[in-house]
Amino acid sequence: MCGIVAYVGARDAVGIIISGLHRLEYRGYDSAGIALCQEANGPLLVVKTPGKVLDLEKSLRDALLPYAGKKFTLGIGHTRWATHGEPNRENSHPHPSRNGNFAVVHNGIIENYGELKKRLIARGYSFASQTDTEVIAHLIEECYEGDFRGAVAAALEQLEGTYGIAVISRLHPDTIIAARQGSPIAIGIRDDETIIASDVSAIVTHTKQVIYLGDGDIVTATRENVDIASLKNVPVSHEMTHIDWDISQIEKGGYEHFMLKEIHEQPDSLANTLRGRLVPSEGSTRLGGMRMDLPDMAGLSRVAIAACGTSYYAGVVGKYLFEDFAGIPADVQQAAEYRDRNPIILPDSCMVAVSQSGETADTLAAVVEAKRKGIPVLGICNVVGSTIARETGRGVYLHAGPEIGVASTKAFTSQVAVLAMMAIAFGRARRLSVAEGRSMVDEMARIPDLARRVLEQEDAIRKLAHKYAGAHNFFYIGRGYMFPAAMEGALKLKEISYIHAEGYHAAELKHGPLALLEESVPVVAAVPDVPGKIKTLGNMQECKARKSPVIAIATENDSSVTAHCTDVIRIPACPEFLAAIPVVIAEQLFAYHIAKARGCPIDQPRNLAKSVTVE
Ligand code: G6P
DSSP states (O other): OOEEEEEEESSOHHHHHHHHHHHHGGGOOSEEEEEEEOSTTSOOEEEEEESOHHHHHHHHHHHHGGGTTOOOOEEEEEEEOOSSSOSSTTTSSOEEOTTSSEEEEEESOBTTHHHHHHHHHHTTOOOSSSOSTHHHHHHHHHHOSSOHHHHHHHHHTTOOBOEEEEEEETTEEEEEEEEEEBSOOEEEEETTEEEEESSGGGTTTTOSEEEEOOTTEEEEEOSSOEEEEETTOOBOOOOOEEOOOOGGGGSOTTOSSHHHHHHHTHHHHHHHHHTTTEEGGGTEEOOGGGOOOHHHHHTOOEEEEEEOHHHHHHHHHHHHHIIIIIOOOEEEEETTHHHHSOOOOOTTEEEEEEESSSOOHHHHHHHHHHHHTTOOEEEEESSTTOHHHHHHOOEEEOOOOOOOSSSOOHHHHHHHHHHHHHHHHHHHTTTOOHHHHHHHHHHHHTHHHHHHHHHTTHHHHHHHHHHHTTOSEEEEEEOTTHHHHHHHHHHHHHHHHOOEEEEEEGGGGGGTGGGGOSTTOOEEEEOOSSTTHHHHHHHHHHHHHTTOOEEEEEETTOGGGGGGOSEEEEEOOOOGGGTHHHHHHHHHHHHHHHHHHTTOOTTSOTTOOSSOOOO
């Protein structure tokens, strides 16, 4: 989940790589480095530092002084999220080979690195870092006999695990070799230059013409040419993808944090998710990318949902939607369970893999497993062309626009919207009448407005956030559709404010957590005016009786909640099947303002990464 940028061309590589690394910092930000090459046989200049890309820039200023007036036209850069070895200078990438001829940046995990390291040490290599990556640099050196691409391919053939890599050599100052196995690599093509990165957000300011490498591909890139082949050197061709979003969409646009910008984008991101997909006349939805016709949908006996993190909680909402509206039993599992266990995959079932990034390693593994067992797998992804989107080959894109803040916000609400549209499509093929479908579709058309109206509550939510920012523990409770909403609210708070927060089914409080409640432990209750409300009001009363302050997230004008809570956040009225959307938006704002009041680094919470491409 690190960020990689590589450049070859006529312009100054330093500025292009550094600005690309800034854009990729959300993938990892505990150390950073760059390797640059000026001319054949000159040394590679390698500069690395613990900390952020800004720290790297400072170190680079001094390191570049002797080169004043000269231009580097080839280079690779990296921003790291540590897996092997602590985040210090030695473990930062790029890793040079023993003789300094090659430098490597890597994203992923080499599983057999211990064994390879032992063999390399026996052959006289010494290691400067604790990383798995360093073996790649030394293996390339060992395999090199004048053919740069061949040496990298021969080194990669010895690896087990996952990698996205970029390599440069002082012996080939016009070439980048990059390759992928399980970690994304995109190649930006432009006249007279090539920019390679682990994420297109580092490329789009330079070109919108991008090729995505497939697993097992290796690319030889110069400023004029891009040759893609397999490790065995069989040519591979991939279509060029045109990126249709702009860099302004991933800049902060006047907001202090990406997270706040992304929370505020929800009326638009949700409108984009719904655009062209609601069909009121048929009381249904049009999701062509699912590539399922009515008999396919009618014949399904089960839906298996696999996802991680916030996407998992959207998946729990999805389970309820599929069961309530389509009458299809659905199970939702943390995607890692498909690696760790052997969940039953029934014939006539399908998998729905939910992933904002489309790169999450555990979700991808679940997809591969379900495909192996022969069932159709649908992806719900945000990032177009991402690995899960390509691996599934069918599904529904969120079209929510790039999400940069590590804590997922707009992706969640769009995921719920897509799952609701899928449930309507399945439902209409099975048991929903046209009138029922039409009323759901009409309600869905109101979603962007629901989001807008929650955002209007921001001042009131900020005040409450300040009131509770000093708490050390929180509980979030809800039942039915409000249960996953409570879990997601607690996740948002802990991710960005570092306050311990637990999401609980409201009915489960009395089976343990009540023992923890006291004056200093606030409880956030998701209690809009939907079925189950009366019971949750009772649970809130139980909390108040233990002196916990209770913050209700309740429907506007619903006076029945006031006696049961200490404070209240108001959301607009909506049907139960959509209520998770406004409730979670209110929770996002609450978590954001608490984290801000506590001075936390909201877009880059400690120890977390946006895209988790390791197991
Ligand atoms: C990371 C992110 C979360 C995200 C999860 C799943 O943990 O920090 O915000 O929900 O990965 O990511 P995905 O891209 O698969 O939705």
